[in-house]
Amino acid sequence: MSNFNIEDFPHRRLNPLTGDWILVSPHRAKRPWQGQVEKAVSEDRPKYDPGCYLCAGNERAGGKFNPDYKGTFVFTNDFSALLTDTPEGKIDEGSLFQAKSESGICKVICFSDNHSITIPEMELEDIRKVVDVWCQEFEELSSNPMINYVQIFENKGAIMGCSNPHPHGQIWSSSSVPTELMKETKTQKEYFEKHGTTLLGDYLKAELDKKERLLVENEHFVALVPYWAVWPFETMIISKRPVQNISLLTDAERTSLADIYQKLTIKYDNLFEVSFAYSSGLHQASTDGNDYPEWHFHMHFYPPLLRSASVKKFMVGYEMLASPQRDITAEQAARRLRELSGVHYKHQTNK
Ligand SMILES: [Zn+2]
Numbered sequence: 104m105s106n107f108n109i110e111d112f113p114h115r116r117l118n119p120l121t122g123d124w125i126l127v128s129p130h131r132a133k134r135p136w137q138g139q140v141e142k143a144v145s146e147d148r149p150k151y152d153p154g155c156y157l158c159a160g161n162e163r164a165g166g167k168f169n170p171d172y173k174g175t176f177v178f179t180n181d182f183s184a185l186l187t188d189t190p191e192g193k194i195d196e197g198s199l200f201q202a203k204s205e206s207g208i209c210k211v212i213c214f215s216d217n218h219s220i221t222i223p224e225m226e227l228e229d230i231r232k233v234v235d236v237w238c239q240e241f242e243e244l245s246s247n248p249m250i251n252y253v254q255i256f257e258n259k260g261a262i263m264g265c266s267n268p269h270p271h272g273q274i275w276s277s278s279s280v281p282t283e284l285m286k287e288t289k290t291q292k293e294y295f296e297k298h299g300t301t302l303l304g305d306y307l308k309a310e311l312d313k314k315e316r317l318l319v320e321n322e323h324f325v326a327l328v329p330y331w332a333v334w335p336f337e338t339m340i341i342s343k344r345p346v347q348n349i350s351l352l353t354d355a356e357r358t359s360l361a362d363i364y365q366k367l368t369i370k371y372d373n374l375f376e377v378s379f380a381y382s383s384g385l386h387q388a389s390t391d392g393n394d395y396p397e398w399h400f401h402m403h404f405y406p407p408l409l410r411s412a413s414v415k416k417f418m419v420g421y422e423m424l425a426s427p428q429r430d431i432t433a434e435q436a437a438r439r440l441r442e443l444s445g446v447h448y449k450h451q452t453n454k
């Protein structure tokens with residue numbers, strides 16, 4: 104008889120969205136931790152920083168000035184990775200030397216005129232305005248015949264390479280469908296053709312049943328640690344109703360998305376009592392004009408912090424050369440996040 108169980112023994116888990124396998128080593132999470140656990144120095148920022156190129160009224164690169172905006176503000180990235188006027192063409196020198204031209208539009212979204220806060224510290228109605236801007240931008244960009252995919256994302260924190268603490272995200276929209284989305288389209292399509300239901304719809308049903316990895320639930324969305332999480336505290340927000348993209352969310356669903364986005368990120372900040380760094384983003388169907396009934400709208404959160412405000416997980420060595428690997432299990436991470444307060448640590452009165 105096998106004594107195998109995933110709480111005690113090394114194992115691999117399948118990510119059904121990408122087809123990738125990840126290595127989990129739960130026995131290693133039991134070894135004593137020698138490193139120091141330090142508290143973050145809380146950095147109090149002003150609501151307006153005259154040196155910030157995202158604050159209202161300030162000068163950006165190339166001599167452009169931001170308007171005196173309130174709330175959200177969107178502009179085309181002054182250093183766009185993609186350009187609208189790339190000549191079409193390709194290099195095809197046999198199977199070993201392939202290249203294709205790529206066009207697109209890159210934008211920056213300021214989430215707030217307030218330089219000093221981030222999403223978990225924003226009011227629900229102001230986060231709802233961010234969701235509305237995502238919808239507007241998605242609709243506008245997806246109606247552009249040049250654009251076939253709209254990637255909305257945020258890099259938060261210096262540890263994620265974000266050079267400016269002003270609350271902001273980005274949209275890179277492109278003529279091609281990027282690699283991760285190609286993988287997720289393939290797996291979701293295969294699942295939908297076989298079962299007649301969406302992969303994430305069925306996954307969500309099973310998770311709501313098991314309750315092991317759930318973090319927050321509201322009327323229209325669930326936040327959870329996916330079974331196949333790679334980053335220590337990786338999470339997803341999944342819509343209860345299968346929709347192909349954000350523009351199909353109802354008014355009530357948009358408010359629910361803002362609500363769960365706020366609640367999840369408050370838990371993140373409370374974990375190490377620090378403004379929690381992550382890369383997050385929306386995943387949705389291609390905007391090439393075809394119908395993608397298999398596509399199920401969701402958000403990914405990939406945070407690097409492992410044990411404290413300064414101890415991060417590195418994806419090195421084995422991860423670069425062989426496969427992603429983690430020590431604490433998805434279930435342990437979910438338990439830690441679940442038990443955290445829903446009130447932001449800066450607002451907790453008993454401190
Ligand atoms: Zn600013």
Ligand SMILES: [Zn+2]
Nearest residue numbers: 120287386403
């Ligand atoms: Zn995805």
